[in-house]
Amino acid sequence: MTLIATESLTKVYGGGVTALSELTVAVEPGIVGLVGANGAGKSTLIKLLLGLLTPTAGRIQVLGLDPTADAASVRARVGYMPEHDCLPPDLSAAELVTHLGRMSGLPRTVARERASEALRHVGLHEERHRPVGGYSTGMKQRVKLAQALVHDPDLLLLDEPTNGLDPAGRDAMLALVHRIGTEFGMSVLVCSHLLGEVERICDTLVAIDGGRLLRADNIAAMTSATDVLAVEVSEGTEALAARLAALDLPVSREGQLLLVPLADQGTYDLILGAVAELDLPLHRLDQRRHRVAELFARRESSHA
Numbered sequence: 001m002t003l004i005a006t007e008s009l010t011k012v013y014g015g016g017v018t019a020l021s022e023l024t025v026a027v028e029p030g031i032v033g034l035v036g037a038n039g040a041g042k043s044t045l046i047k048l049l050l051g052l053l054t055p056t057a058g059r060i061q062v063l064g065l066d067p068t069a070d071a072a073s074v075r076a077r078v079g080y081m082p083e084h085d086c087l088p089p090d091l092s093a094a095e096l097v098t099h100l101g102r103m104s105g106l107p108r109t110v111a112r113e114r115a116s117e118a119l120r121h122v123g124l125h126e127e128r129h130r131p132v133g134g135y136s137t138g139m140k141q142r143v144k145l146a147q148a149l150v151h152d153p154d155l156l157l158l159d160e161p162t163n164g165l166d167p168a169g170r171d172a173m174l175a176l177v178h179r180i181g182t183e184f185g186m187s188v189l190v191c192s193h194l195l196g197e198v199e200r201i202c203d204t205l206v207a208i209d210g211g212r213l214l215r216a217d218n219i220a221a222m223t224s225a226t227d228v229l230a231v232e233v234s235e236g237t238e239a240l241a242a243r244l245a246a247l248d249l250p251v252s253r254e255g256q257l258l259l260v261p262l263a264d265q266g267t268y269d270l271i272l273g274a275v276a277e278l279d280l281p282l283h284r285l286d287q288r289r290h291r292v293a294e295l296f297a298r299r300e301s302s303h304a
């Protein structure tokens with residue numbers, strides 16, 4: 001079954017801001033990365049998926065259900081970790097997560113057991129009786145994740161789960177999200193403005209920009225289908241970049257390296273020809289696999 005499907009989904013806010021425009025995408029179960037710069041429309045999409053917002057136009061389905069018509073059924077099967085928090089400082093994590101489990105419809109004792117289990121999964125079992133107000137940012141993020149897990153949903157929607165964390169905290173959170181997605185049999189949609197982060201843990205990537213779909217694909221397909229040639233000259237990098245662009249090669253820069261997608265054997269010849277023509281000292285020319293981030297950098301630079 002398709003996890004999430006949208007068709008020409010459009011959301012225009014009251015003030016006339018178009019947050020999503022004609023978005024059509026279908027995503028299979030697994031760990032899905034939703035990436036886009038700040039303001040791209042990620043949070044809007046999540047709120048539409050939850051039925052918290054109504055589309056201005058178009059259609060949306062989650063787990064085969066329509067959140068516009070049947071928000072209660074969707075929320076029973078979906079867990080949501082919001083980007084910002086307003087956790088009541090005087091409650092302990094155990095009390096808070098139990099309460100939210102009760103609000104999801106779990107009986108009292110089941111909610112208590114499930115809360116304890118969810119807090120164990122996120123690594124807060126020992127601290128669960130301390131008031132949340134004294135928690136670090138990383139611990140608060142984990143409480144938010146635990147409350148999203150408490151009713152054992154089929155899909156988790158995580159809005160910027162690494163927000164405010166230091167690099168070690170980010171790594172730990174990403175590892176936790178990956179473990180939930182692979183070991184718990186839950187699908188996860190993880191939202192981030194950092195492509196390099198989600199790329200590490202996702203099966204599928206959906207990239208949006210200015211409310212429009214940039215690309216939706218399997219990560220493996222994105223990276224394996226395209227190899228790239230990395231070229232380095234000891235001097236004259238700018239001149240070579242200009243020459244390659246003039247030859248219609250979509251060239252991008254990474255420090256001293258120029259990256260050119262490998263179309264066929266002719267790409268090698270064009271690069272070697274340009275280096276010889278400009279009489280530049282070639283330091284290296286080698287083939288390597290794309291990282292997903294490069295695909296988007298190349299797209300942005302060719303659009304500039």
Ligand SMILES: Nc1ncnc2c1ncn2[C@@H]1O[C@H](COP(=O)(O)OP(=O)(O)OP(=O)(O)O)[C@@H](O)[C@H]1O
Pocket residue numbers: 013014015017018019036037038039040041042043044045193
């Ligand atoms: N309630 C609202 N009323 C009017 N405009 C809004 C509202 N919520 C969001 N927007 C606007 O809609 C656009 C998309 O916002 P959204 O929050 O969905 O983006 P985002 O990709 O989640 O970014 P961020 O990570 O910064 O939250 C932005 O231009 C934003 O200013």
